[in-house]
Amino acid sequence: MARLPEGRWLDVDGIRTRYFEAGSGEPVVFIYGGNFGTGDSASSAHTWNLNLAPLSEHVRAITFDKLGQGETDNPKNDDYTMAAVVRHAAAFLRAMKLPPVHLVGHSRGGYAATRVALDNHDLVKSLTVVNSGTLSPGVGTNEVVLAKPPYAAGTRECVRWVYENYSFDPKVVTEEWVDAVMATLALPKYQESVRKIGVEKLGTKLFLPDLAREKRETLQWINEGRLQRPVQVVWGFDDRTAVIDRGIELYNLFAKHERRALFHVFNQSGHFPFREHPERFNALMRRWVESLA
Amino acid sequence: MIVFIHGGVPGVTPYCSGPHIWGSVLQQFSNATTVDVAGQTVDAMTQSVRKAIEGKGRCHLVGHDLGGLIALGLAIEAPQLVSAVTAVASVAASPTGDGVGDFTFAYPPKPLWSRESQRWALERASYSHHHVDGKLLDACVAAAAKQQPMTPETYAEQFVPSLMKAKARFYEVCRSEGIKVPCQVIWGSHDPLATFDHGLWLFRGIAQRQRVAQFHVINRTGSLPFREEPAAFHQVVSAFNGAGVRS
Numbered sequence: 001m002a003r004l005p006e007g008r009w010l011d012v013d014g015i016r017t018r019y020f021e022a023g024s025g026e027p028v029v030f031i032y033g034g035n036f037g038t039g040d041s042a043s044s045a046h047t048w049n050l051n052l053a054p055l056s057e058h059v060r061a062i063t064f065d066k067l068g069q070g071e072t073d074n075p076k077n078d079d080y081t082m083a084a085v086v087r088h089a090a091a092f093l094r095a096m097k098l099p100p101v102h103l104v105g106h107s108r109g110g111y112a113a114t115r116v117a118l119d120n121h122d123l124v125k126s127l128t129v130v131n132s133g134t135l136s137p138g139v140g141t142n143e144v145v146l147a148k149p150p151y152a153a154g155t156r157e158c159v160r161w162v163y164e165n166y167s168f169d170p171k172v173v174t175e176e177w178v179d180a181v182m183a184t185l186a187l188p189k190y191q192e193s194v195r196k197i198g199v200e201k202l203g204t205k206l207f208l209p210d211l212a213r214e215k216r217e218t219l220q221w222i223n224e225g226r227l228q229r230p231v232q233v234v235w236g237f238d239d240r241t242a243v244i245d246r247g248i249e250l251y252n253l254f255a256k257h258e259r260r261a262l263f264h265v266f267n268q269s270g271h272f273p274f275r276e277h278p279e280r281f282n283a284l285m286r287r288w289v290e291s292l293a
Numbered sequence: 294m295i296v297f298i299h300g301g302v303p304g305v306t307p308y309c310s311g312p313h314i315w316g317s318v319l320q321q322f323s324n325a326t327t328v329d330v331a332g333q334t335v336d337a338m339t340q341s342v343r344k345a346i347e348g349k350g351r352c353h354l355v356g357h358d359l360g361g362l363i364a365l366g367l368a369i370e371a372p373q374l375v376s377a378v379t380a381v382a383s384v385a386a387s388p389t390g391d392g393v394g395d396f397t398f399a400y401p402p403k404p405l406w407s408r409e410s411q412r413w414a415l416e417r418a419s420y421s422h423h424h425v426d427g428k429l430l431d432a433c434v435a436a437a438a439k440q441q442p443m444t445p446e447t448y449a450e451q452f453v454p455s456l457m458k459a460k461a462r463f464y465e466v467c468r469s470e471g472i473k474v475p476c477q478v479i480w481g482s483h484d485p486l487a488t489f490d491h492g493l494w495l496f497r498g499i500a501q502r503q504r505v506a507q508f509h510v511i512n513r514t515g516s517l518p519f520r521e522e523p524a525a526f527h528q529v530v531s532a533f534n535g536a537g538v539r540s
Contacts, residue, residue, distance in 0.1 A: 237500065237508075248489075255482060255512040262525055265508035267500040280505065283532040291528040 002053050002278075004045060004063075007071070012091045018071040019064035019092070020045050023056030026125075026289050027098045029063065031089060031116075033107025033134075035207065036068030036080060037197025039153040040146075041162040042190060044070030046180035047106070050278035051285070058286045059102075064092055066112070068193050070184055080193070080202045081210040082108075086115045093123045100125035102289055107242070107271065111135040111211075111218070117229055118221050126230040126260075126292055128285070129250065131271050133242030134211075136250040137219055142241040154185055166271040168238040177275075225257030230292055232262040234284070236269030236276065260292075294349055295534060297327045298342055300358030300385065302452060304442025307401045307414035311440075313432035314357065316424070318523035322531065330360065333447050334455035339366045343374070351376035353534050358516070359456075362386040365499075366459055368474040369466050378476040379530055380495065382484055382516045385456065386463060387491040388498070397485045406437040418516040420483040429520075464498060471502025477533050478507070479526065481514035507533065 005022040030051065034043030045063045055061045065072035067088035068080065075084050089112055093101060103124050105113025110132025117124040133140040145165055151158035159181045164170040184190055197203040221227075231254045235247035244265065251263040264284060266273040274281040297319065301310030312327035319325045328345040332338040342363055346352050353376050356364035361383025368375045380386055397417050402410045411433045416422040443452060466472060476499045480492030489510070496508035509529045514521040 251510065259513050260522075260525065261482075261512035262529075263508075263510035264529075265496065267496075267506040267508075268504040277505065280507070280532070283535045284528070287528040287532040287535075291524040 002050050004049050004052055005056075007045075010092070010095055012088060012095045014076065015067060015073045015088055017064055017073070017088070017092055017095075018045065019062065019096075020052060021060070021062045022052060023058070023060045025059050026293065027060045027062060027101040028055065028285065028289060029093065029098070029101045029103055030061070031066065031103065031105040031109035031113045032063070032069075033105075033109045033132075034069065035082075035085075035108055035197075036074065036190075036193040037203060037207075039185075039194045039198060040149050040158050042069070042159075042181050042184040044180060044184045046070075046177075047272075048274070049180075051274050051282055054278070054282045055285060059289055062096070062098075062101075064089075066109070071187065074189055074193050074196075078196060078202065080196055080207050082112065082115075082207065083210060083214055086112050086119065089113075090116045090120045090123060093120070098123070102126045102128070102292070104128040104130065104285070105132065106130040106274070107132050108134045111215070114222070114227070115214070115218055118218065118226055121228065124229055126232075126288070127227065128232050128234060128288065130234045130273060131236050131239050131242050131247070132250070133246055134215070135218070136242065136246040137253070138246045138249055140241070141243065145240045156182060159185075166239075166241060168236065168268045168270040168276060172272070172276050219253070222253050223256075227254065227258060229258070230260035231258055232264060232288060234264045234266070234273060234281070236271060236273040237265050237267050238269060239271045241271055294352050295322055295325045295530070296342075296346055296349070296352045296354050297325060298354060298356040298360030298364055299327070299330060300356070300360045300383075302359065302443060302448070303440040304405075304444070305448055305452075307398050307405060308411045308418070309406055309433045309437040309440060310357070311432070311436040313429070313436060314517070314520075316429065316520050316523070318519045318526055321523065321527045330363065333443060334451050335359070335362065335366070335459040336455055339363045339370070339459070343367060343371060346374055353377040353379070353530075355379040355381065355530060356383065357381045357519070358383055359385040362456075362459055362463065365463050365472065365476065368472050368476065369463065372473045375474045377533055378472075378474055379479060379533060380476065381479045381526075382481050382486075382492075382518060383478070383495060384484070384487040384491065384516075386460065387487055387495040389460070395486060406434075406442075408434050411437070415517075418485060420481065420513050420515040420521055424517070424520040467498040467501055469502070472499060475505045475533070476503060477509065477529070479509045479511065479518060479529055481516055481518040481521070482510050482512045483514065484516050486516050
């Protein structure tokens with residue numbers, strides 16, 4: 001069991017932001033996936049608990065709770081959009097006064113990390129995208145795999161079912177992981193986001209259409225070669241929600257314009273290769289940073 | 294220790310491979326060594342490498358092309374000698390399928406194995422010609438003076454059957470008990486000798502029965518990714534070498 005370091009707080013443009021930091025040297029910043037307002041699962045900085053401490057022996061490892069997720073404040077003026085999440089992530093990097101960082105984004109966080117880089121080249125030294133169906137062109141299969149969990153939303157059983165179906169090996173979904181998700185779900189401010197996204201329908205009225213519009217633009221920009229940073233795509237081979245072909249397609253988009261483009265596949269891994277193969281993922285990240293020094 | 298095993302069949306491969314083919318990337322590893330591959334069949338070549346690594350403790354074998362198949366064969370035959378395998382641009386180990394003819398090396402300038410002919414071959418095997426420098430060509434010419442080319446008869450009567458036999462054994466183990474030693478595949482994005490799918494299918498084969506198998510693609514490289522992108526190659530090999538091994 002790996003613990004995150006003690007959490008800290010930072011004011012990011014009026015948003016009280018929770019973050020975690022350990023180690024020294026080249027800064028590596030991790031952005032997890034998911035979005036605010038989901039009632040059957042909930043991501044937080046804990047997603048990276050198997051990576052932050054081990055990597056902090058070699059780099060300055062940082063993660064933070066995204067806008068409206070984990071313990072960070074919900075968006076102002078009900079701006080429940082990916083664009084607001086991206087702006088907050090970039091503002092966090094600026095508020096931390098970091099030199100250009102190695103940005104690592106998973107799933108929806110892979111989209112956010114890429115868009116932060118495209119909008120703020122000065123903040124980013126390299127990009128790592130992990131199993132991001134949100135960023136990859138093609139058909140996402142989350143709703144096919146995870147439609148209507150057989151347990152009531154917000155229960156431990158439901159949370160466990162969702163992450164087991166994301167994973168190759170259901171045994172990687174530990175009690176500790178479920179505990180962390182349950183703790184986020186129990187926060188009053190998180191429940192507020194669940195109401196906004198679900199009951200007030202901001203998910204379908206605002207978040208998804210805005211993301212679709214911005215994704216078109218983001219893919220166009222990648223296709224035009226605007227990223228202009230070393231990039232690696234890491235993929236769990238057995239992810240049913242973002243299948244391997246989508247990783248290949250995404251890698252090919254980047255590789256067209258970037259000499260330092262790499263594609264890495266981990267066998268017997270679902271959506272979370274850094275949780276199913278933490279030692280190997282951490283070794284790959286450490287050596288990536290060294291190779292760009 | 295990391296042992297680098299070169300590929301190539303003397304007299305058949307139009308450039309002359311050998312320990313020199315790895316080039317400057319070896320200096321990035323603190324514990325690298327190379328071996329000379331000798332023999333007229335894959336089995337004989339495998340035994341020559343086995344002899345060279347015996348007594349060195351368990352080694353991470355990094356094999357290029359045919360050297361990759363030899364490394365995988367040793368992982369099956371003598372897992373007590375092997376801690377990990379990295380197969381690099383290993384067209385020899387990847388499925389042959391009923392592929393279309395590859396014309397990359399179809400019409401080499403004569404005389405074969407001359408400096409100019411080897412330059413032609415190395416450039417054609419690569420994404421970019423920049424790594425084909427005087428130092429490499431000198432080493433290839435020196436190697437050509439020492440190596441005995443395989444005759445067409447030996448190639449057809451002995452080598453090719455031994456290659457098919459070694460591949461069949463490899464795929465059989467992949468499908469049944471699995472390879473007990475952690476393996477990864479590194480592929481050049483622009484390898485003119487094989488497609489992306491060849492690399493992915495080599496990985497899929499190993500992945501059937503091995504939890505920790507990995508597949509990596511290095512952009513803007515051909516058949517010699519360790520020469521064209523040494524930093525990326527070092528990242529992938531050293532990461533696999535360093536991580537805790539639980540097959």
